[in-house]
Amino acid sequence: MTLSIYDLTDGDFRARLEQTQCAVIPVGSLEQHGQHLPVSTDCVIAEHISKEAARRLEYFVLPVVPYGVSFEHAPMFNVSVRDSTLSNVLCDMCVSIAHLGIKKIVIINGHHGNMGVLQYVAQNTFEKIPPDSAIHVINYWCLMNEKFDHAGEAETSILLAVKPTLVKMDRAEATGKTLMKSREVYRSMTCRPGSFPELTGNGVWGDPMLASADKGKELMREINDNVSKTILEFD
Numbered sequence: 607m608t609l610s611i612y613d614l615t616d617g618d619f620r621a622r623l624e625q626t627q628c629a630v631i632p633v634g635s636l637e638q639h640g641q642h643l644p645v646s647t648d649c650v651i652a653e654h655i656s657k658e659a660a661r662r663l664e665y666f667v668l669p670v671v672p673y674g675v676s677f678e679h680a681p682m683f684n685v686s687v688r689d690s691t692l693s694n695v696l697c698d699m700c701v702s703i704a705h706l707g708i709k710k711i712v713i714i715n716g717h718h719g720n721m722g723v724l725q726y727v728a729q730n731t732f733e734k735i736p737p738d739s740a741i742h743v744i745n746y747w748c749l750m751n752e753k754f755d756h757a758g759e760a761e762t763s764i765l766l767a768v769k770p771t772l773v774k775m776d777r778a779e780a781t782g783k784t785l786m787k788s789r790e791v792y793r794s795m796t797c798r799p800g801s802f803p804e805l806t807g808n809g810v811w812g813d814p815m816l817a818s819a820d821k822g823k824e825l826m827r828e829i830n831d832n833v834s835k836t837i838l839e840f841d
């Protein structure tokens with residue numbers, strides 16, 4: 607039985623609503639991920655994790671919201687929306703499905719630059735959704751021990767595990783510049799539009815040459831287990 611909202615009729619949805627009043631919304635971005643990963647990387651990962659969580663917990667899953675806030679990647683490829691646009695889209699979606707009877711909404715985020723927006727979705731929908739509905743957010747990389755990167759070892763390994771046909775390892779190269787400052791300094795610096803290619807030289811943060819499908823499978827096992835556990839703890 608699929609719980610992918612995309613495939614259901616109105617009648618299917620209503621019938622299944624009697625069994626579950628919970629839904630997962632994946633949110634990604636369209637932005638450069640070096641020369642070896644597709645611009646859809648964050649979407650692919652967020653959707654993969656969301657579908658697995660929905661399968662395990664028997665929740666509904668919505669199609670991925672593919673556009674995020676990625677101005678930091680300019681002038682390299684990015685299709686970005688402003689923080690207010692993403693916020694409006696997600697808040698409207700949450701209000702819509704809450705009024706259909708979904709009581710627990712879990713947003714699974716695949717892109718670092720969306721975090722600020724997602725932090726306020728519950729606040730911005732307060733009093734617009736029924737009082738027995740709740741909205742939660744998971745930034746998936748916070749649920750793995752490995753340090754996260756951008757098109758580096760971790761992200762490339764994950765993509766090798768979930769969609770290897772989209773990975774071009776023969777084009778993979780490590781960060782083009784030496785990154786000597788602390789992560790907190792870079793976290794702040796990368797809030798500025800255009801900063802990412804400037805800082806890294808080639809749009810890659812980390813070393814994708816260290817990536818492997820086995821490592822990706824291991825990371826996905828850890829992430830999927832922790833995501834399910836975390837979603838259940840929201841109750």
Ligand SMILES: [Zn+2]
Pocket residue numbers: 639647648716717756757761
């Ligand atoms: Zn990414």
